[in-house]
Amino acid sequence: EAGVTQFPSHSVIEKGQTVTLRCDPISGHDNLYWYRRVMGKEIKFLLHFVKESKQDESGMPNNRFLAERTGGTYSTLKVQPAELEDSGVYFCASSQVAGSTDTQYFGPGTRLTVL
Amino acid sequence: GNSVTQMEGPVTLSEEAFLTINCTYTATGYPSLFWYVQYPGEGLQLLLKATKADDKGSNKGFEATYRKETTSFHLEKGSVQVSDSAVYFCALYTSGTYKYIFGTGTRLKVLA
Numbered sequence: 001e002a003g004v005t006q007f008p009s010h011s012v013i014e015k016g017q018t019v020t021l022r023c024d025p026i027s028g029h030d031n032l033y034w035y036r037r038v039m040g041k042e043i044k045f046l047l048h049f050v051k052e053s054k055q056d057e058s059g060m061p062n063n064r065f066l067a068e069r070t071g072g073t074y075s076t077l078k079v080q081p082a083e084l085e086d087s088g089v090y091f092c093a094s095s096q097v098a099g100s101t102d103t104q105y106f107g108p109g110t111r112l113t114v115l
Numbered sequence: 116g117n118s119v120t121q122m123e124g125p126v127t128l129s130e131e132a133f134l135t136i137n138c139t140y141t142a143t144g145y146p147s148l149f150w151y152v153q154y155p156g157e158g159l160q161l162l163l164k165a166t167k168a169d170d171k172g173s174n175k176g177f178e179a180t181y182r183k184e185t186t187s188f189h190l191e192k193g194s195v196q197v198s199d200s201a202v203y204f205c206a207l208y209t210s211g212t213y214k215y216i217f218g219t220g221t222r223l224k225v226l227a
Contacts, residue, residue, distance in 0.1 A: 004158065033214065042119070043159075043204065043217035056213060091159060104215060106151070106159035 002026070004107035006092050012113045018080040021110045025074070025094030031055075032075050033095075033104060034067060038088040046090075049075060061086075082114045117142045121205050121218035128195055128225050136190040136221045138179075138205035146207040148172075148181050148188040149215070153202045162190075162203070195225045 005024045013019050025032045034046040046065070047057040051072035060067070064083070069075040079086050089111050093104040122137040140146065150162040150172070163172030168183035177192045188205060205218040 006158075031213070035215075035217075037220075040219065042219045043206075043215075045214040045216075048213050059214070093159075103161050103164070105161075108156070108158035 004092055004094050004105050006090075006107040006110050008110060009108065010111045010113070012115065013082055014115050015084055016081045018078065019082055019112060021077045021079075021090055021092075021112070023075045023077070023092030023107060025092070026096075026105055029094035029096050029105075030072070031095040031097070031102075031104075032069060033093040034075070034077055035091040035093065035106075036088050037091065037109075038085075043091065046077075079112070082112075084114050087112055087114045117146070117207060117209060117212075117216045119205050119207055119216055119218040121203075121221050123219075123221070124202075125222040125224055128223070130197055130225055130227050131194045132225075134190070134192040134195045134199075134223070136203055136205075136223070138188045138190065138218060140186050140188065140205075140207050142186075142207055142209055142216075144209055146209045148179070149206040149208065150177070150179055150188070150190050151204045151206060151217075153204070153220075155201070159204065195223070197225045197227050199223060200225045 007022045032049040037043040045059040048055045049069045066078045089109040091109045093106045095104045147166045149164045151159045152162045163174040165172040165181035171180045202220045206215040
């Protein structure tokens with residue numbers, strides 16, 4: 001069974017440009033999460049989808065970030081326009097059931113560098 | 116609010132040394148606790164977990180015990196290998212929040 005995949009693995013853009021990150025969850029997982037790790041700091045929650053609906057987007061930094069999950073399958077995270085402080089590693093995770101013992105399975109991450 | 120504090124890294128050990136990576140937490144209610152590991156070039160993998168006080172999670176020779184009285188979940192391994200070199204993240208999950216709270220990660224380097 002394929003794990004969570006993310007694309008691209010690395011993106012280098014200039015300040016002011018737009019970048020779109022993609023996440024394909026494990027097949028059959030209704031729950032999809034985005035997290036971000038800014039260099040040297042903790043991994044922080046961004047948002048949570050249940051199927052195509054945003055369940056919790058309390059961690060989204062500002063309105064330059066837009067996440068979508070059309071059809072409840074893959075998800076995209078768009079940053080427009082990108083700023084220097086957006087650099088970091090963006091992780092996607094998925095789980096079958098959202099609950100206290102449900103394990104979230106993480107992808108390899110996309111490393112975003114904004115110059 | 117909920118938080119996780121991990122010991123600062125990097126931690127450098129010789130092969131077969133004993134490993135401890137400290138993790139303490141602050142949380143309301145009764146969180147589940149996790150250790151995730153990120154090997155070079157790979158994603159985060161669940162290493163072990165514990166869902167209630169005094170539970171011990173174990174996997175691949177690693178162990179951690181959920182200590183409610185000290186709000187800790189320290190990761191231990193009796194004899195590390197070069198292949199254990201990775202970044203280790205402690206995390207907690209509180210039912211109803213649907214999100215993990217992670218520590219800053221601890222980089223472990225094991226020398227042959």
